[in-house]
Amino acid sequence: MPVAGVDVLVRDIPGASPNLPPALFVHGLGGSSLNWTTLGLLLSDTVRGIAPDLPGFGRTPPAPRGGINDQADVVAKLWDAEFGDEPIHLFGNSMGGTVAVTLAARRPERVASLTLVSPALPHPRASAIALWFAALSTPRLGKVVIERSKQLPFERRVQAGYAMIFGEPDRLPPEVRQAYEEELRMRDTQPWGPQATLDGARSLLLSYLAPPRRSLWVDTAKVTCPVLLVYGGRDRLVNAGIRTKAQRSFPDARLLYLPRTGHVAQMEHPQEVARAFRQLIG
Numbered sequence: 001m002p003v004a005g006v007d008v009l010v011r012d013i014p015g016a017s018p019n020l021p022p023a024l025f026v027h028g029l030g031g032s033s034l035n036w037t038t039l040g041l042l043l044s045d046t047v048r049g050i051a052p053d054l055p056g057f058g059r060t061p062p063a064p065r066g067g068i069n070d071q072a073d074v075v076a077k078l079w080d081a082e083f084g085d086e087p088i089h090l091f092g093n094s095m096g097g098t099v100a101v102t103l104a105a106r107r108p109e110r111v112a113s114l115t116l117v118s119p120a121l122p123h124p125r126a127s128a129i130a131l132w133f134a135a136l137s138t139p140r141l142g143k144v145v146i147e148r149s150k151q152l153p154f155e156r157r158v159q160a161g162y163a164m165i166f167g168e169p170d171r172l173p174p175e176v177r178q179a180y181e182e183e184l185r186m187r188d189t190q191p192w193g194p195q196a197t198l199d200g201a202r203s204l205l206l207s208y209l210a211p212p213r214r215s216l217w218v219d220t221a222k223v224t225c226p227v228l229l230v231y232g233g234r235d236r237l238v239n240a241g242i243r244t245k246a247q248r249s250f251p252d253a254r255l256l257y258l259p260r261t262g263h264v265a266q267m268e269h270p271q272e273v274a275r276a277f278r279q280l281i282g
Contacts, residue, residue: 004063007060008054009052010078016047020048023090024078025049027053029094029120029197030200031183033058039274043274043277052075052078067200069102069203076103087109089281090115092114092115092116093119093266094117094238097116098204098207098216100114100116111224113226115273115280117264121238123208158184164262164263167268227250228254228276229255230273231256234262235261235263
């Protein structure tokens with residue numbers, strides 16, 4: 001679908017009634033719309049949803065600029081084209097959580113609910129692997145890190161990915177493992193992936209370093225809808241210790257903490273996330 005001059009791949013939740021309220025799912029850095037497949041299917045009786053591949057990720061080619069605000073602009077235009085002024089249920093994971101917060105602060109009257117899975121909000125104590133993403137944002141060093149990673153055998157990169165992203169990779173259903181590995185293989189064939197990852201990592205780091213008056217924490221106070229915050233105790237990318245501050249920062253927020261879960265709870269424990277979402281919208 002053409003959006004802001006980019007041919008954006010957009011997936012629909014199959015089988016959802018057109019009479020259901022709309023939902024929009026935004027994936028994280030290095031991910032794709034496939035990260036929402038299982039949760040979307042579980043919610044197909046509750047919302048009619050779409051999940052785009054953000055520019056530079058999945059099957060969508062990059063836009064001229066790939067920062068958080070640029071991604072938010074693309075998602076906003078897709079939102080307008082698909083749903084008009086109708087209030088939506090907005091979901092975001094990791095960097096997609098940052099995009100979702102940005103959009104919910106821009107247009108609070110048009111967001112019915114906000115569900116954030118391990119959102120990349122500024123934290124003074126970054127995890128060790130999160131520092132790896134900081135390295136990606138550094139000129140020259142980032143490209144070296146990406147190139148060296150690509151030289152590793154595919155199986156080693158898969159296992160490293162499992163350890164980084166999931167809390168209990170050995171307990172993942174076969175279909176989730178297959179989808180994750182297929183996504184990694186697809187990423188290898190796309191020339192724009194490394195630069196999109198570098199642009200996204202750099203933009204996240206800059207958002208972390210922004211002065212207080214421009215911080216993402218300022219945006220959280222502008223969100224007026226009910227918010228569901230989902231954090232995993234084994235998340236190696238977003239420090240779950242920020243969950244209390246996050247819950248206090250939004251005017252109306254509930255917390256789902258999953259101690260044995262990693263960075264993508266919607267993939268590891270979609271039933272729990274779906275249940276919490278239904279309770280949120282009551």
